[in-house]
Amino acid sequence: MNREFLYELLETGSVSGNETELEKKIYDYMKDKADLVTVDELGCVTAVLNPAAPFKVLAAGHADEIGLMVSAVGSDGTLMATKIGGIYPTTYPGHKVRIYTKNGILYGAVANSRDIAKNADLKVSDLRIDIGAKDKEDALRYVELGDTVTFDTGVRELLNGYVTGRALDDRIGAFIVMEALAEAKKKGAAVGCYAAATTGEETTGNGAYFTASRVKPDIAVAVDVTYTSDNCGISEALTGDVAVGKGPVLCNNPSIHKKVNSLLRDCARRLGMAVQTEAASGQTGTDGDTMHLTGAGVPFALVSIPLRYMHNPDEVGSLKDIQECIDLLAEFFASLTADTDLKPF
Ligand SMILES: [Zn+2]
Structure with a gap:
């Protein structure tokens, strides 16, 4: 995998609805690696192999991230914000943030105090971003209402191939589908292979809807991060025993297609790769749910990358898991044939 490009993506702001800079980078990266790249x-960028092939498989990773949006400016020049996606307001006070303005990135610090630090019920409307402005008029010279905001946290490598950074959710998924498509080309994939970096997953699901409606795939695979049960994770009883570093995760739930799942398991077996299993009781909360219900209906599966501390300023994942998700998906792309029958009986 191209680790430098991965880190470049992770350093780029892509708050839901404001993904253009990231999508442009993916478009340029894929131009010489796919048969066709569309926007x-x-x-939403979609890279394609064998665009004329009638049997089509679409893998989607979402390019957007959670964050804040500037909603108002106080008379003191501090910024107020509303949430974009599932943020935790208590994770913001005391942190540096980036504000993505039309003239580039502006920095701010989120106000904190003893009272704020003790407030477990802190709401997003309680946050105040200090950009150093003298007053409202001064702030509005630099910031527009609607500008998006992320944590100002960079990518750092940890021990044992672990990596930490902001919003690995789900820029690592967008990276994985693209790298897998490039690998599938080398493996001689024969069916129509589509890798999409979708917009809007954290808020509206619009990117997955637009993309799947246009591609009309025979199979869809969502590639997204998932919660783990290790290191302050969630209950094993709820979602299964899932840990960072132990490989891609396949999901069992009522809507995920069992035959697509077993084809993915066959691919992992051929590669000698361990996969983990998670459970979801209803929808998956990913682009898979959206793609599933487009057109005449699309059978789908979910390949998840285990991730600690999801939606926090510093998430933790593993480069080994990312590489294995790429390998699994490339094998899946390359193993499909036009006569793949998905009927259960
Ligand atoms: Zn996600």
């Missing part, structure tokens, strides 16, 4: 009106 739609939302900015």
Whole structure:
């Protein structure tokens, strides 16, 4: 995998609805690696192998991240914000943030105090971003209402191939589908293979809807991060025993297609790769749910990358898991044939 490009993506701001800079980078990266690269009106980039092939498989990773949006400016020049996606307001006070303005990145510090630090019920409307402005007029010279905001946290490598950074969710998924498509080309994939970096997963699901409606795939695979049960993770009883560093995760739930799942398991077996299993009781909360219900309906599966501390300023994942997700998906792309029958009986 191209680790430098991965880190470049992770350093780029892509708050839901404001993914253009990231999508452009993916478009340029894939130009010489796919048979065709397209961009739609939302900015979703789709890289394609064998665009004329009638049997189509679509793998999607979402390019957007959670964050804040500037909603108002106080008379003191501090910024107020509303949430974009599932943020935790208590993770913001005391942190540096980046504000993505039309003239580039502006930095701010989120106000903190003893009272704020003790407030477990802190709401997003309680946050105040200090950009050093003298007053409202001064702030509005640099910031527009609607500008998006992320934590100002960079990528750092940890021990044993672990990596930490902001919003690995799900820029690592967008990276994985693209790298897998490039690998599938080398493996001689024969069916129509589509890798999409979707917009809007954290808020509206619009990118997955636009993309799947246009591609009309026979199979869809969502590639997204998932919660783990290790290191302050969630209950094993709820979602299964899932840990960072132990490989890609396949999901069992009522809507995930069992035959697609077993094809993915066959691929892992051929590669000698361990996969983990998670459970979801209803929808998956990913682009898979959206792609599933487009057109005449699309059988789908979910390949998840285990991730600690999801939606926090510093998430933790593993480069080994990322590489294995690439390998698994490349093998899946390359193993499909036009007569793949998905009927259960
Ligand atoms: Zn996600």
